[in-house]
Amino acid sequence: xxxxxxxxxxxxxxxxxxxxxxxxxxxxxxxxxxxxxxxxxxxxxxxxxxxxxxxxxxxxxxxxxxxxxxxxxxxxxxxxxxxxxxxxxxxxxxxxxxxxxxxxxxxxxxxxxxxxxxxxxxxxxxxxxxxxxxxxxxxxxxxxxxxxxxxxxxxxxxxxxxxxxxxxxxxxxxxxxxxxxxxxxxxxxxxxxxxxxxxxxxxxxxxxxxxxxxxxxxxxxxxxxxxxxxxxxxxxxxxxxxxxxxxxxxxxxxxxxxxxxxxxxxxxxxxxxxxxxxxxxxxxxxxxxxxxxxxxxxxxxxxxxxxxxxxxxxxxxxx
Amino acid sequence: xxxxxxxxxxxxxxxxxxxxxxxxxxxxxxxxxxxxxxxxxxxxxxxxxxxxxxxxxxxxxxxxxxxxxxxxxxxxxxxxxxxxxxxxxxxxxxxxxxxxxxxxxxxxxxxxxxxxxxxxxxxxxxxxxxxxxxxxxxxxxxxxxxxxxxxxxxxxxxxxxxxxxxxxxxxxxxxxxxxxxxxxxxxxxxxxxxxxxxxxxxxxxxxxxxxxxxxxxxxxxxxxxxxxxxxxxxxxxxxxxxxxxxxxxxxxxxxxxxxxxxxxxxxxxxxxxxxxxxxxxxxxxxxxxxxxxxxxxxxxxxxxxxxxxxxxxxxxxxxxxxxxxxxxxxxxxxxxxxxxxxxxx
Numbered sequence: 001x002x003x004x005x006x007x008x009x010x011x012x013x014x015x016x017x018x019x020x021x022x023x024x025x026x027x028x029x030x031x032x033x034x035x036x037x038x039x040x041x042x043x044x045x046x047x048x049x050x051x052x053x054x055x056x057x058x059x060x061x062x063x064x065x066x067x068x069x070x071x072x073x074x075x076x077x078x079x080x081x082x083x084x085x086x087x088x089x090x091x092x093x094x095x096x097x098x099x100x101x102x103x104x105x106x107x108x109x110x111x112x113x114x115x116x117x118x119x120x121x122x123x124x125x126x127x128x129x130x131x132x133x134x135x136x137x138x139x140x141x142x143x144x145x146x147x148x149x150x151x152x153x154x155x156x157x158x159x160x161x162x163x164x165x166x167x168x169x170x171x172x173x174x175x176x177x178x179x180x181x182x183x184x185x186x187x188x189x190x191x192x193x194x195x196x197x198x199x200x201x202x203x204x205x206x207x208x209x210x211x212x213x214x215x216x217x218x219x220x221x222x223x224x225x226x227x228x229x230x231x232x233x234x235x236x237x238x239x240x241x242x243x244x245x246x247x248x249x250x251x252x253x254x255x256x257x258x259x260x261x262x263x264x265x266x267x268x269x270x271x272x273x274x275x276x277x278x279x280x281x282x283x284x285x286x287x288x289x290x291x292x293x294x295x296x297x298x299x300x301x302x303x304x305x306x307x308x309x310x311x312x313x314x315x316x317x318x319x
Numbered sequence: 320x321x322x323x324x325x326x327x328x329x330x331x332x333x334x335x336x337x338x339x340x341x342x343x344x345x346x347x348x349x350x351x352x353x354x355x356x357x358x359x360x361x362x363x364x365x366x367x368x369x370x371x372x373x374x375x376x377x378x379x380x381x382x383x384x385x386x387x388x389x390x391x392x393x394x395x396x397x398x399x400x401x402x403x404x405x406x407x408x409x410x411x412x413x414x415x416x417x418x419x420x421x422x423x424x425x426x427x428x429x430x431x432x433x434x435x436x437x438x439x440x441x442x443x444x445x446x447x448x449x450x451x452x453x454x455x456x457x458x459x460x461x462x463x464x465x466x467x468x469x470x471x472x473x474x475x476x477x478x479x480x481x482x483x484x485x486x487x488x489x490x491x492x493x494x495x496x497x498x499x500x501x502x503x504x505x506x507x508x509x510x511x512x513x514x515x516x517x518x519x520x521x522x523x524x525x526x527x528x529x530x531x532x533x534x535x536x537x538x539x540x541x542x543x544x545x546x547x548x549x550x551x552x553x554x555x556x557x558x559x560x561x562x563x564x565x566x567x568x569x570x571x572x573x574x575x576x577x578x579x580x581x582x583x584x585x586x587x588x589x590x591x592x593x594x595x596x597x598x599x600x601x602x603x604x605x606x607x608x609x610x611x612x613x614x615x616x617x618x619x620x621x622x623x624x625x626x627x628x629x630x631x632x633x634x635x636x637x638x639x640x641x642x643x644x645x646x647x648x649x650x651x652x653x654x655x656x657x658x659x660x661x662x663x664x
Contacts, residue, residue, distance in 0.1 A: 125381075210421065211416060211418055211421040211422045212421060212422055212423055212424040212425070214377060214416070214422075215416060215422045215423065215424075215485075216424070217377055217408070218375065218377060218408055218409060218413070218414040218416075219408065219409040219435065219436040219439060219488070220405050220406060220407070220408035220409030220410055220436070220439050220440055221405075221409075221435070221436075221439050222405065222439070223401075225439070229435075230424055233424075233426060234424065234425075234426060237426075308426065309425070309426055310425070310426060310472040310474070311425055311472070311474050
């Protein structure tokens, strides 16, 4: 286990390094990327630009600039160019909104995706299965940017069931927190519910042909026990991998569209703003935050994997 | 002679497929008495496994067409509700399978899987007691250090040990009938012998009736009391072990016997084989289904010969071949493509 954690830490550092270098290079390769020019304003004198370059260190070589930026990131001194606001504060401020959205949506998509997938698989070929297949395909096909406006129009403006989004912190008012997040949760979950139910269904249909399922029946187990303890249990193993990737990505900020449409001030929105304003420090900060959580969640998935499938042993995987 | 434990009468099992109705088993009848070992022999696709699985209802599905009659201690099973069959499975009738590698669920400890079988039928037994029972069972099938081995996962066992564990699980509730579906096929030869010894010992000690499904005639010779030879879904010959091995009547049986390497016969340059391949069950030839591969075919063979006793002195020895017993005795000695090698002088 310690070996596993050590290996994971090394891997995490490597990923963070690679991601940061790539983002840094992209920003410096893009034309018109000299931030000093933009900071100085439209009619800046070359002297002003020069002094800004010196102040921020834009005149140094790229590796030097990179090292300085990394130092600042890990010491928490990184600030955006204009206005000069600490990046880490900005990110931490937005974490509650993004986490609330991601975790809530993940619980919904996992619960409903697995439930619908299970029913579909047990009733495979029947009318219920066909109905659920239709629903799942619809869910996968409808884009978030269509669902969100339709939801807002229907439930907020027409029926006035849910408030117009905005994030209310849980600590301030838990009921409001839920009320404001229900639509974004469902919006974000719909695609994954469809996708997960399909994946679980096909996993379960595969597992149903395994010899050990026949053995379970030959033992005289009830059909429900065969389905849950043997078929479902073994079909969940690949789902865990999938969930790790998806959940990590959602936390890392792929819920940008949902955050934007429901005006939830989360990490995604912050990243959009930074990219629009061509601000390298916040982009770098968000990237590192995202990469960190993707790697972390995947490490957790591997641990869960070893628990779910005894054939996987974390320590031995190295040899 | 004691009353039969299991009686199978004119069992027909078909599966609706895209290519039409696939008749996997066509009119199979036999019975098993307490303590008796009945072997069903045949190549892959001859219907032997389907026959066995149908007995305990494992082939039931929307696409299956099952006809005939299977009675266990007088109770009809083919018409019985699923719940009745479920109670029977694992309790009175246990089954072990060909591939011990894949027949255990890889994510549960072996002891737990055995305890699950026990508690499915005896919910009053606690988990702890069921676990104790699993240890005893492991010991009884010769697994060393059973106390610790019950906590192993299937992948931590070798193939032979896993098959022993499978047998232990089958014996958990002291069944009256054991269906062993190719129990030694996936094992290497020395382990095969150990597993067959174990099965024979259990058969004698517990008076356990056994249906032994195999394509290995060596296994049959060691263990069986009576033998059914199946080909393309039908029984082509049946009789006692001695009758089938020393006086085989059907050319297909000769082919099977002829393709064995035997220590008591001169060694052939090349091990004989039966030419051709079994027919598709969706396109069976008219009449005798072995006809296209049989060198002794003649006009009558386009009519399906009934399975009946053709030797007056052996009423239990039945076969499906139109040749007269004398012709058979003559033809099977000629050697060649299908026939038995002449005995060593």
